[in-house]
Amino acid sequence: MIYRTSIGLDVHARSIAAAAFVPETGEVEQRSFGYDAAAVAKWAAGLPQPARAVYESGPTGFDLKRSLDGLGLPCAVGAVSKMLRPSGDRVKTDKRDAVFLARMLAVGNIVEVWCPTPGQEAARDLARARADARVDLMRARHLLSKMLLRKGLVYPGRSAWTKAHREWLRSVELPEPAERLVMSEYLQQVVACEQRRDRLDAAIAELAASDAWRPVVSRLSAVRGISTVTAFSVAAEIGDFSRFPSAPSFMSYLGLVPSEDSSGDRVERGKITRTGNGHVRALLVEAAWHHARRWSPLLPTEIAARRGIGPEAARVAAEANRRLHAKSERLRRRKMAPGKANIAVARELAGFVWALAVCEG
Numbered sequence: 001m002i003y004r005t006s007i008g009l010d011v012h013a014r015s016i017a018a019a020a021f022v023p024e025t026g027e028v029e030q031r032s033f034g035y036d037a038a039a040v041a042k043w044a045a046g047l048p049q050p051a052r053a054v055y056e057s058g059p060t061g062f063d064l065k066r067s068l069d070g071l072g073l074p075c076a077v078g079a080v081s082k083m084l085r086p087s088g089d090r091v092k093t094d095k096r097d098a099v100f101l102a103r104m105l106a107v108g109n110i111v112e113v114w115c116p117t118p119g120q121e122a123a124r125d126l127a128r129a130r131a132d133a134r135v136d137l138m139r140a141r142h143l144l145s146k147m148l149l150r151k152g153l154v155y156p157g158r159s160a161w162t163k164a165h166r167e168w169l170r171s172v173e174l175p176e177p178a179e180r181l182v183m184s185e186y187l188q189q190v191v192a193c194e195q196r197r198d199r200l201d202a203a204i205a206e207l208a209a210s211d212a213w214r215p216v217v218s219r220l221s222a223v224r225g226i227s228t229v230t231a232f233s234v235a236a237e238i239g240d241f242s243r244f245p246s247a248p249s250f251m252s253y254l255g256l257v258p259s260e261d262s263s264g265d266r267v268e269r270g271k272i273t274r275t276g277n278g279h280v281r282a283l284l285v286e287a288a289w290h291h292a293r294r295w296s297p298l299l300p301t302e303i304a305a306r307r308g309i310g311p312e313a314a315r316v317a318a319e320a321n322r323r324l325h326a327k328s329e330r331l332r333r334r335k336m337a338p339g340k341a342n343i344a345v346a347r348e349l350a351g352f353v354w355a356l357a358v359c360e361g
Contacts, residue, residue, distance in 0.1 A: 297325070
């Protein structure tokens, strides 16, 4: 569709700087608003129609886009990492940013961010809250263990935070009242973080069993190393897997492909790009470590029976488990650095995740 007016919006928590650019005449009209979608839509209705707006992705999320779409003003959210700004432009203001966005939209130089539905965004928030709870729990445990280390107290067992380790913690006696208070506070913090994590795990398990999420979660969790929480988190972060035309494009989106700096006859590839969704990349890198361990592979029929998935998805999952383990073993025999080898396994795992997500069988 050809839009006669392109509107750039520089959005902040309490203000919106707007600029309308009409390519036919070259006119630019600028306005300032509070965070009020209705006022922006009313102003846009008086401009040459049809009109379309754009603002940069960021902490303001998708609320403004949904509001403007509902008010009849089509709106896009542009990927801020893909904005091609002139290197010589050293003056940055809200008004100039709005004009820049309007001009970029007029020439089609905006890379749009996929907008999740409210339900998908709520699921993503749940998955990220669980990831935050895990980080908080690790920090609380570290604070307690390092506090005891400063006192010369080190757990003699092999694995921490087991039943035996907790009994050892209860047996620790510190001489100073202040030390006992600090240890008690750290212990309570660990327990609170564990309870928070368990509540979020239960909420994820309940939502993952719903009709909207069960098919894709069941297929993804058929791959070794991907639990229900991991499968749900990956599905919630990506939302619509069909927006990726192929497995390589999905790998590239996750930043798991090598960077490259080639020119002429020189070909030079470096570390992975680490672009795109870092949450999913971290989940798949962690899941890939499971394929370095020895295990007994399951047949597709066994996978289908356990996960309740179709025969085609079970076949893909069985092939994924076989190939990923074989690749991990092959790279280990070549004495590749474990971390580098695991990234290679994670990249192939991402391809199988995409294949399973779009699989209908």
